[in-house]
Structure formats: C-alpha cells, structure tokens
Amino acid sequence: MPRSWTVAVARDDLAQMTYAEGDVPAVTDGEVLLRVDRVGLTANNVTYAVLGDAMRYWEFFPSGSPERGLAPLWGFADVVASTVPEVAVGLRVYGYLPPASHLVVRPERVDESGFRDGSAHRAELPSPYNVYRATTGDPAYRKDQEDLLILFRPLFYTSFMLADQVADNDFYGTRTLIISSASSKTAYAAAAELRDQGVRLIGLTSHGNVEFTRSLGCYDEVRTYDEIDSLDLVPSVYLDLSGSPQVRAALRERLGDYLVRDIAVGLTGQVPNAGAAGEVFFAPVQMRKRRHDWGRDGLEERFTAAWQRFATVVDGWLDVQVGHGPDELQRVWLEVLGGRVPPRVGHVVQL
Structure with missing residues (x-):
C-alpha cells in the first residue's frame, strides 16, 4: 500500500531531523492531493527555518508538533487526486512545498495560470507563498529549465x-x-x-x-x-x-x-x-506595490522578461547536482545548513 513520508527538523536545532511515514492523505470535497516530485535546497530554505517563528514560515506546513517544523522548499509537484473539476489529475505545478512526499491543498481562484491554496491555516500568511503555478499556463516555464526554476525562481x-x-x-x-x-x-x-x-x-x-x-x-x-x-x-x-x-x-x-x-x-x-x-x-510588499502600479499581468510580463535575461547567463554559472529520495534530502539539508555547498553548486532532489 502506498505510503507518505515527511522529514521534519527540530526547531531549536536545525541539524536534528526526524523521518516519519504514514498513510497517503485522502482528499475531501474541495481538496487536491499533490505528490511532491522535485525540489531544491539552498541557503534560502535555511533562512525560512531560522526565521520560522519570526516570519511564520513554520505555519505553512504544520508538523503537528511544537518542537518540530517542516522547512518550506520550492519545486514541482503533480496532482494525483482531485475533487476540484478545474484542477485535473496530471497537472504539474510549481510552488511552495513541504519536505514530504505529499501535500493536500484547497484550490481557490483557479484559472489557466494555476491556483492559490485556500486552506484555513494559510489564510493569514503572505499570499505570494500560497500560489501554485501550472506549467501549462506559466510564461516563464520551460521543461529544460525546471532545475533552474527550482533553484532560482x-x-x-x-x-x-x-x-x-x-x-x-x-x-x-x-x-x-x-x-x-x-x-x-x-x-x-x-x-x-x-x-x-x-x-x-x-x-x-x-x-x-x-x-x-x-x-x-x-x-x-x-x-x-x-x-x-x-x-x-x-x-x-x-x-x-x-x-x-x-x-x-x-x-x-x-x-x-x-x-x-x-x-x-x-x-x-x-x-x-x-x-x-x-x-x-x-x-x-514591493510585489503588492507593483501589482497596483502595473497590474498583475504587467508584473508577470516584467518578471518573465527579467527571468529570461537571467536564465540565458546563469546556466553557465551553475553545476546542478541531482539527488534522489528522502535520505538525500536529509544529507543535502545538513550540507546546506553547514555552509558546505560551493557557490557554483546547486542541489536538486528528485523525490
């Protein structure tokens, strides 16, 4: 029977990790199940953990324990179960993901660009972190640039x-x-x-x-x-x-x-x-200002143009190293946490 898993860290000692398995979550009306596929690990993720309490980063993916936290990651996930007709099984999305095999979300504001997670515990958290971009409606997406998007977007x-x-x-x-x-x-x-x-x-x-x-x-x-x-x-x-x-x-x-x-x-x-x-x-804060100044489409157009300029040069600056599975996720976390990753290296983990 399929199982799910999580990798949590001790909130007072980020080098201490706990691996746990459980049943794959079931979805109820209005929910979608994402299978986390491919994520990146950079110093940015350590920042989320260091500032987990001050900036409420621990609240995006509740661990069920006040002592442990799920450090947010960025990457791609696939819809494997859906009770929302507008969100089809097989849709691939980019967004904020837990160090885990699965994530249940409650899509709102669904359109061709993707959706927002309207889960109650995320309602008061910064909205940009709740967006899941569909690869089919993302002007910045290119399949051959997935790892660059994971590490840099x-x-x-x-x-x-x-x-x-x-x-x-x-x-x-x-x-x-x-x-x-x-x-x-x-x-x-x-x-x-x-x-x-x-x-x-x-x-x-x-x-x-x-x-x-x-x-x-x-x-x-x-x-x-x-x-x-x-x-x-x-x-x-x-x-x-x-x-x-x-x-x-x-x-x-x-x-x-x-x-x-x-x-x-x-x-x-x-x-x-x-x-x-x-x-x-x-x-x-600046994103909100520019949405007001330029509109949502105007902001996206400017971001996409800037990303395309950057993507043409950054590929030659980076050595992407791809690992596999939760064991590698834990190993790379410790390497990044310890500041042992050379600046030319980018870590991606296929889950």
Missing part, C-alpha cells in the same frame, strides 16, 4: 523585487550599492538585474569565493570582508544578505554618515539580522 523573485525597489527609490540618492554574501544566488541575481543602471556595484565575499564572484561579471568590484576599511567614502547603500554583525559594524565604522541606507534582505548565515539593520526588505 523564488530567489530571483526576491532579487527582481529588491532591484526594482532600489531603482524605484532612485537608489536612495546614491550611486554605490554594497552587497554582502555576493557569491550567493540571491545577491548575484540582484546584481545582474541592477547591472548597467548607472550605479556602482560592490560585492563583498569571503576569500574562498572571490574568484567565483569575479567570474560572474555582474559586479564592478569584488572585495573580501577584510577589505571594508578601504572602501571609498561616498554615499552608499548596503544590501545585507550575510546577516553578519561584524560586517555591519565594519561598514558603519568605515562609512559613518556616508552609509545612507542599511537594508536587511536575508541571511546566508544563521544570525537574524533584521533587528540591527536600518530597515528590512520583504519582497511581497
């Missing part, structure tokens, strides 16, 4: 909206942007989008990632963290993707009043950085 939406917000505010009156964790996917995707917009992009990274980061060609300058004290004293905006208190302190000491904006974007380490920053970037 959620990051790229963050990068795209971050670049848009900074440009929308005329770079806060500056012409220098400093980006930490410059070798991370979110950082260099934002840099690629900001390239050629009349600003100087300075990437900060570790010694071991300097060569890779320079090879991308999307930064005007790449420096190591211990070279912060030689930065030019010009009005600058700091986009913090590292979450490092030491980096923030060094920048503030060096730039003083020249540091015009200090914006926490995410974290590639595991130190929440929102409290120390001047402000926090949250992609859904």
Whole structure:
C-alpha cells in the first residue's frame, strides 16, 4: 500500500531531523492531493527555518508538533487526486512545498495560470507563498529549465523585487550599492538585474569565493570582508544578505554618515539580522506595490522578461547536482545548513 513520508527538523536545532511515514492523505470535497516530485535546497530554505517563528514560515506546513517544523522548499509537484473539476489529475505545478512526499491543498481562484491554496491555516500568511503555478499556463516555464526554476525562481523573485525597489527609490540618492554574501544566488541575481543602471556595484565575499564572484561579471568590484576599511567614502547603500554583525559594524565604522541606507534582505548565515539593520526588505510588499502600479499581468510580463535575461547567463554559472529520495534530502539539508555547498553548486532532489 502506498505510503507518505515527511522529514521534519527540530526547531531549536536545525541539524536534528526526524523521518516519519504514514498513510497517503485522502482528499475531501474541495481538496487536491499533490505528490511532491522535485525540489531544491539552498541557503534560502535555511533562512525560512531560522526565521520560522519570526516570519511564520513554520505555519505553512504544520508538523503537528511544537518542537518540530517542516522547512518550506520550492519545486514541482503533480496532482494525483482531485475533487476540484478545474484542477485535473496530471497537472504539474510549481510552488511552495513541504519536505514530504505529499501535500493536500484547497484550490481557490483557479484559472489557466494555476491556483492559490485556500486552506484555513494559510489564510493569514503572505499570499505570494500560497500560489501554485501550472506549467501549462506559466510564461516563464520551460521543461529544460525546471532545475533552474527550482533553484532560482523564488530567489530571483526576491532579487527582481529588491532591484526594482532600489531603482524605484532612485537608489536612495546614491550611486554605490554594497552587497554582502555576493557569491550567493540571491545577491548575484540582484546584481545582474541592477547591472548597467548607472550605479556602482560592490560585492563583498569571503576569500574562498572571490574568484567565483569575479567570474560572474555582474559586479564592478569584488572585495573580501577584510577589505571594508578601504572602501571609498561616498554615499552608499548596503544590501545585507550575510546577516553578519561584524560586517555591519565594519561598514558603519568605515562609512559613518556616508552609509545612507542599511537594508536587511536575508541571511546566508544563521544570525537574524533584521533587528540591527536600518530597515528590512520583504519582497511581497514591493510585489503588492507593483501589482497596483502595473497590474498583475504587467508584473508577470516584467518578471518573465527579467527571468529570461537571467536564465540565458546563469546556466553557465551553475553545476546542478541531482539527488534522489528522502535520505538525500536529509544529507543535502545538513550540507546546506553547514555552509558546505560551493557557490557554483546547486542541489536538486528528485523525490
């Protein structure tokens, strides 16, 4: 008899995992059963777990235990059972998924582009995370780019909206942007989008990632963290993707009043950085603004155009490694959690 499974982590120790099996969920009226097929694991997923309580990420996929959580992943799933006539068995969707074999959703606002999960426990959570995009109605989808979409689409939406917000505010009156964790996917995707917009992009990274980061060609300058004290004293905006208190302190000491904006974007380490920053970037806020400015179709058109530009270059920057099954999911989670994944490697797990 078919079985389902989940891989949960201890909320107070993300390296402790629990594998559990159970019966495949049955669907009732208004529900659809997704079989999770292919997911990615990046530092972004660790961020969801680190900020699981503060940003309510644990609430998307309840584990049934206050001690354990299901860290959200992005990827593709297939409809294997449906009581909703508009959502056919066999439909393939992209979206927010648990580290599990199956997920029950309650589709609402169904159209050719997909649907939203209207499950009660997700009603008050940020709506962009509740969207499931049908591959048949997604202008950004190409079958041969599934792994790139898995690894980059959620990051790229963050990068795209971050670049848009900074440009929308005329770079806060500056012409220098400093980006930490410059070798991370979110950082260099934002840099690629900001390239050629009349600003100087300075990437900060570790010694071991300097060569890779320079090879991308999307930064005007790449420096190591211990070279912060030689930065030019010009009005600058700091986009913090590292979450490092030491980096923030060094920048503030060096730039003083020249540091015009200090914006926490995410974290590639595991130190929440929102409290120390001047402000926090949250992609859904800028998305809502642009839906109002451009309309839903206008936003999608701009995102698709940006993604297609990025996808043409990023394929040469990444070595996609594909694993199989829940054991590999657990192994890769520990590797990503421990910061042991080289910047050129992207992990996808076929479940």
